[in-house]
Amino acid sequence: MNKKNFSENCDLSFYTTIKVGGIAEYFAEPRNMQEFSDLIKWANLNEQRCQIIGAGSNLLINNIFIKGLVICTKKLKGLMIEPNSGIVEAEAGVMLPTLSNTLAKNGLQGGEWAVGIPGTLGGAIYMNAGTGNLSLAKNLISVKVINNKTREKLEIYKKDINFKYRFSSFQSNDLAIISAKLHFEPNGNLEKLIETTKNNLKLKTETQPYHLPSFGSVFKNPENNYAAKIIDDMGLKGFQIGGAEISTMHANFIVNNSSASSKDIFELITVIQQKVLQKKGIYLQPEVRMIGFEYPN
Numbered sequence: 001m002n003k004k005n006f007s008e009n010c011d012l013s014f015y016t017t018i019k020v021g022g023i024a025e026y027f028a029e030p031r032n033m034q035e036f037s038d039l040i041k042w043a044n045l046n047e048q049r050c051q052i053i054g055a056g057s058n059l060l061i062n063n064i065f066i067k068g069l070v071i072c073t074k075k076l077k078g079l080m081i082e083p084n085s086g087i088v089e090a091e092a093g094v095m096l097p098t099l100s101n102t103l104a105k106n107g108l109q110g111g112e113w114a115v116g117i118p119g120t121l122g123g124a125i126y127m128n129a130g131t132g133n134l135s136l137a138k139n140l141i142s143v144k145v146i147n148n149k150t151r152e153k154l155e156i157y158k159k160d161i162n163f164k165y166r167f168s169s170f171q172s173n174d175l176a177i178i179s180a181k182l183h184f185e186p187n188g189n190l191e192k193l194i195e196t197t198k199n200n201l202k203l204k205t206e207t208q209p210y211h212l213p214s215f216g217s218v219f220k221n222p223e224n225n226y227a228a229k230i231i232d233d234m235g236l237k238g239f240q241i242g243g244a245e246i247s248t249m250h251a252n253f254i255v256n257n258s259s260a261s262s263k264d265i266f267e268l269i270t271v272i273q274q275k276v277l278q279k280k281g282i283y284l285q286p287e288v289r290m291i292g293f294e295y296p297n
């Protein structure tokens, strides 16, 4: 494999939005599909564990040595839009804000909500990221993947993917998402779409701590309830462990006050869970994905 796209002992804190992470034994950022598939093949043939990450905006990585290969998709940015039909084909590393703004500028309706989610398309499909009742699952036609074990390339249609709240069947299989085909409503009012997209971003930045390192919502909302409200009602806003703090702006966010370790953040998650369980009898399930922890993801 080409050495240029492959480094050793890479500090993953530079690749997560909460700015903590361990050291990856091997790390690569493929720039095209061939490189992506070569890397998976290399890991497979060399019996190395292979983890795919996107923008690292929903990730807590332990500050330990992470054995095997970590592949970051952020350089896979191919995006093709057909304004007349509304068909969009995008590679896994396309950022949702880019997608959302490009859709609006092309008069395509249905992606305005995604502008404030700082993740990649691959990560968003894997997480079934969304807001309210909206998620990309609504607009998805199919997803192209590589099987990490067999290296087989497949196109999976929406009807064969199980999407639930912050869950997709990709969380329970071993497939690397390489690209997706989506459909958005064409011929929308350009001015209105751009305005709505702008306003959605404004609303997010006014109500969530975008100015500080975080990984978005820590916990999934329990049925008929809101994790943020539960944590807020318990007076936990501002509660800290080391450099990890429950945001004073939004109680379901943990922010890194510049010096937090992965351990501080993990402990804070555990303490919130214990306090909420003791006082309210509710188990808060983390939304954030964890690497290098003994945690059932």
Ligand SMILES: Cc1cc2nc3c(=O)[nH]c(=O)nc-3n(C[C@H](O)[C@H](O)[C@H](O)COP(=O)(O)OP(=O)(O)OC[C@H]3O[C@@H](n4cnc5c(N)ncnc54)[C@H](O)[C@@H]3O)c2cc1C
Pocket: 017, 051, 052, 053, 054, 055, 056, 057, 058, 059, 073, 092, 116, 117, 118, 119, 120, 121, 122, 123, 124, 125, 126, 127, 128, 129, 130, 131, 170, 175, 176, 177, 178, 208, 209, 210, 214, 215, 216, 217, 289
């Ligand atoms: C300020 C802020 C606001 C946020 N707001 C929202 C919100 O409103 N709604 C929401 O749902 N989320 C939100 N998030 C969380 C996060 O942005 C989303 O979950 C996002 O979709 C994660 O994408 P990512 O590329 O960063 O994935 P990562 O964090 O890099 O990875 C997340 C998981 O996806 C897997 N994965 C990533 N790419 C691939 C791939 N190509 N193939 C297979 N598996 C892959 C990883 O292995 C990991 O398990 C927010 C985060 C932040 C920091």
